[in-house]
Amino acid sequence: MHVSSQLRHDQPTRHRHNPGDVLSSLAMTTRYGRGQEIYTQDHPAEHWYRVVSGAARRFTVQVNGRRQIVDFLLPGDFFGLASRNVHLFAVEAIVEGTIVAAYPRERAEALADANPHLGREIRTVTAAEIARLQTRILILGRIGSLGKVSAFLLEMAERLSSRTQASKAGEGILLPMSRYDIADYLTLSVETVSRALTSLKQRGAIRLVGTRRVKIIHYDALEDSDE
Amino acid sequence: MHVSSQLRHDQPTRHRHNPGDVLSSLAMTTRYGRGQEIYTQDHPAEHWYRVVSGAARRFTVQVNGRRQIVDFLLPGDFFGLASRNVHLFAVEAIVEGTIVAAYPRERAEALADANPHLGREIRTVTAAEIARLQTRILILGRIGSLGKVSAFLLEMAERLSSRTQASKAGEGILLPMSRYDIADYLTLSVETVSRALTSLKQRGAIRLVGTRRVKIIHYDALEDSDE
DNA sequence: CGTGCGATTGACTATGTTCAACCGAGGTGG
């Protein structure tokens, strides 16, 4: 099996209602500024969340001060479903004006008890979170900075373009996060991320417009960036 | 917050019934030999599974031939809940005589529709899988072989001793997996894993009895193995 | 228009991988 398909998530299953449809009656949406925290580590887990627009990072800070980004949360992603008591990680908005919907956990669970359809919905989004984390582990598991950065770009292209993004044809994708975020996501130094990107650019695999917009030219070249 | 608590899972919540209690009526248990496959990559996801005894590895083989172990599955762990259609990874038994319970997915889901308690159970075990994967990402995210191997040992001590294991007092833990498995789990070479272990042994942080039995002497020393 | 942060590039260093040899326990077959 080819790596590209490993990194590709399950196609979202068609529902009679969209995921979150039933839940949406409970939703409280909030707007966050750049870098603003949505919840902190060890915060009581009173809600489930879903990114409506913008982007967020889930992370933890190690004892040595290094920040480890556990995953990026993009429009459509649910998060915070894992915790029973307190959130294990903090979540911050990445871009200005990120909109997040919050669902009171207890009420959602109670609703799910009475409504099997909602129960299935929750299992679906939870399964999606598991799939996301597993592909994440695959990316982290790659050795070599080129492979990691390539896999990261493919993941983002996949996740961003399947969402709204409205990426008009050949404009590529617009990364919502900084090089530092990417570095903390891939467990690399910023310098290495930067070098990997210039390397990919120089060999014609990608094109960079400004610093945040990336157009993938040769998918194969990225997928083959093992080691 | 100290790293040790980050790597520690949520304490298993008390249930009136044990997790899997309702499910157990559907269970089919099977016995597997050392290295025997439980399911392959791309196999239709017709069942959920739970490890009863023994141990298993979930993994994928990259294009370059490297084997990446996504996670280890120990007694009590549910797995295979993520997939809606096909399993993204293969699973193999690690030790001779591993017992695995299989639950037909469709029937379990149907049962969950009618039984809210089962629905909550499923959400609980799924949340546990998410927590496991997230701590996994933290371990992978550590830089430096000492930190990774230390975190691995702490994770195993935690997961194994909370299960049956019957680790009589000072006997330490019995690792079910080989050095090669550990290497593919941590994305290190076997040699580096071996060196890290001898290093930890020499500085008195752990004691090795034979090659598989590990006794952790100084938890602090392991936890502080940053970098 | 200036300031500051994010990004890039370079030189040196540290850390892990690779290649290779060796060891030891367990299992098999003569």
Add this chain to the structure above:
DNA sequence: CCACCTCGGTTGAACATAGTCAATCGCACG
């Protein structure tokens, strides 16, 4: 029953790759 073979594990030396330190660039925002 013992020799041998294989596989898992450890150790050593040379090499490769990413991290660190440092300087510079440039874009965005005030």
